[in-house]
Amino acid sequence: MIFNIVDREINSAQFGVTFFTSSQRHDTCGTNGLPLTPNSIRILGRSQYLKSLNHPNLSQYVDIIRGKHERIIVVLEFYTQNLKTLLKTFKGKEQHELILEIGSQVLNGLKFLNKHGIVCRNLCLENLLLDGSGETKIFNFGLYYMTNNGKFVSFPIGNPKYTAPEVFLSGVRKGPSVYSCDVWSLGIILVELVIGEEIWSELKLSQVLRKVASLTHCEGSVFQRLLQEHHYPHIYTELNPKLRDLIERCLDINPVTRGSPSLLLKDLFNKSTKASDTVCINPFAYPEVSVLNNIILSSQLQASVPANLFNHSDTETPVDQKAKASVDHLLKRSFKEIYYLWQLAGGDVFAELRRQGLTRKKPAVLSLPCSMTLEGESAGKISDIKHLHLPDVITQAAQLPLIIREKDIEYQFHRILLFDRLIKGYPYTKSLIHRESLKDIPPYFRAQIWSCLLEISGDPKSIYNSIDKETPTSTDRQIEVDIPRCHQYDELLSSPIGHEKFKRVLKAWVVSNTEYVYWQGLDSLCAPFLYLNFNNEELAFSCLSAFIPKYLYNFFLKDNSVIIQEYLAKFSQLIAFHDPQLTNHLDSIGFIPELYAIPWFLTMFSHVFPLHKIFHLWDKLLLGDSSFSLCIGLAILYQLRESLLCSGFNECILLFSDMPEISIERCVKDSVDIYCSTPRSTLCRKHEPPPKQRKEVHRKISTDSDFSSNSLPNETRNSTSDGLKMEAIPLADLKKEKCPRISGEDFLALLDLNKTRFNKPKMVVVDVRNYEDYNRGAIPTSINMPYVSSFSADGSLIPTTEVNILNSNRGKIIAVVGNRGDSAVKFAEALLFLEFPRICVLHRGIDIFRSGNILVVPSSMNNL
């Protein structure tokens, strides 16, 4: 069934939709005890590949949708003109050149399909469309392929009249047909074109089948016999010899001598086929050849497209643009983009099918009007026609919540145009892509943008192809039992093709990373990349390979316990830094991150959240560095804070065993806030990615980050020695210390002695050395609270003026500065117990400033 989706707005830019139901079996189990995958899911998985095929003589596949009751809806490029509607016009000698050209175009399309391992098996007059610009397009060419050679559907594929005899002889349902069977179909089509009418049009199906079978006994030329049968024997001699040759070759009864499309092209047309693979510098360029050049916009759309949506054309003046922009630009977008925008605008394939009467969902009684006056006027039946409608007023969409922005057609259109150009300019546009991604990432281009952010370069395809993904390895069993449990609510990932791809990508990763091993959880990590790059396995693999060293450096070592323990110790310190109350509570019930956070960090939350949430989370994660996920972890705790605070151990752990609903938008916002309000050095880890990989990731995740060692004033940086840098802290120490350490660098930046960065002080410095040491030289603005004399026996602070200062500055960062001993660490812990937030300890203590000219004598200090 075929209909137009958007013809109200864009004349003749049409999408054909075919649909069919496939057979289904209920309540049967496969060998692994799992229910059988529905055929519709199998088809869905296989058909994704068709979307990646682009050729001028093929209809572009745009979308495949799974409906209820095993219905599959296929959206693809469609034109109303086809060879059947125009059949009569081909009659006559003067048309023979044109017929020959059509034959060569169809062969080109078939050759391209064969190159990709596809047999059409569905050629007929109706399935050869004419796009109005001289190209013949094979329509619905993937039906046989997507149904796994017809196995997934209950009906036979292909019109029997055009089906090659050997197909019937070997059994319609047996095995895949060979390429030459399409050549036969083309032969029959060419015969019909030459005589200008359909053959056997009066016959019943059974008679047609008998006719086709009888051709196998034909002594001479099948072509001549068909012409005689339809009373056109004279055409044979009148025919252009080349066309006659072609038809004769096509209608060769023997499939072996008949030859494949590419052989015929070589023999008869002696020309190389059109280049179909575009060469691009960026490895994940998306081929989008289908450009609508014969379509015009309706006046409605023209009037409503805001002119500034198109101001990406550089040379024209704004006035010119206004005048002609609309016509040129929207129509140059690819079919896929237009379809995406149509959906955003409220387009719904199911609703469209219902409206056209092609599917019926509601009972007939419901389509009656709700009320009717005696005069015959009816009311209550609302027309639900949806338009590709662009509002006149440009909304301030950028300010709206992400969920709304993603559904805002105008905003998305704008973003798609922008990112389209940026992606084409990759890698030269790397920083621009990063900057724009800070705002948001349009879902339409998410796969490409993520690849840019992960800095994929080189030739992923040849790297991926060179990896052995077939040889059995010892991890196979684990991978095989994990895949059918990983994000299986998703139709693509649960399809058999999805499973195959999944397995190949994971195996490729294991084989090419010999220093690492497969840990359960790697499957979850792979899922978002595979979902986004379903037709581009090598890119999914490249993304996974780039993601892991950046965010999970050494997490997949055979023995990763040191790395994980350090990460979790840092996580505990981050909780303490921002939420002392929660830390104290969790400590008191013995609720340690080891019990709940390993799956969070090992999979960067991909084991915790469904795909749509992971996308939004990773959109931000990919802009940050490997410590950002610690902030995400804390943001999750924030959302559960109230429950955690009033729960004991069992209730807390139960909460995480069955993760409650987490608002991802809030989580993303909170984690960015946390990231921006945490001095970088307090998150430093020994097992971070090595510096050469970190250089690039040291970019701002938000436009308003206060803390970044990069923003240190230059003069301070010059005077710094290595002592001011953060160093690796031994794991045993890290686990002992509840509060994080801050580096001298970050400390000075926050201290802001020259008052160049902040209007108000951001930090209180507490010097815990004894009075004498303090008076010999101390950090400007610091207050002296010797550890030995500041606390009473019950752990509370003994009231002093310093305590008042501390209390009145609650919420600011408290940097505890001590000597070489552990008094600073103990002091910080005691403050933490009193629920002071944002406590950190100066790494290596006061000593790091001895050589510089920072320390002053406190009596000369005019502090706070």
Add this chain to the structure above:
Amino acid sequence: MASRPATASGVQRPNGATQNKLCQFKLVLLGESAVGKSSLVLRFVKGQFHEYQESTIGAAFLTQTVMLDDTTVKFEIWDTAGQERYHSLAPMYYRGAQAAIVVYDITNQETFARAKTWVKELQRQASPSIVIALAGNKSDLSAKRMVDHDEAYAYADENGLLFMETSAKTAMNVTDIFLAIAKKLPKAEQAGGPGPAQGRRVGLEQDTPRATQNCCIYTT
């Protein structure tokens, strides 16, 4: 949360006459991955079964309370990751456990071999009085059976294990195996147990296997 069993019924009767014991037991599930550990727990705790039960990373925790005569038995269940690599985490969970269910898949001989090594490890490392049950799961797939029932039974018998073939899918023997464990666990009347938090704490730092905790707290 399916079970919120902190106060079991009967414990707080107004008349205070009924004497009802509340026993808490820590139970750990061990076994090769994809044998159905999480599914067994899910069936026992929530009465549910998911065909595509997600893999467990690290461990998951659930509780369920069962009534046994006059005793309320509360299971604190640690469901562990099956992959061999997560092995190093396992002691954290079985340390101090009073009971363990070692699970294998009756359609896969290797998982049975793995179950045996788990039993050995428990006998060597865990608390000496731990009650171990062996569960041959996926008994609904008996057409594809690879592990002989009698062989597993004999093995369990030799090693003093409880043994049942279970099916998380059909619910066969699931509650039964937990009840059998509950029956076998000592419900001795030992007063002055540890603080409620201590008993269930799990920590990486605890090196020595904890002796069996006295697990019953008398309430009247």
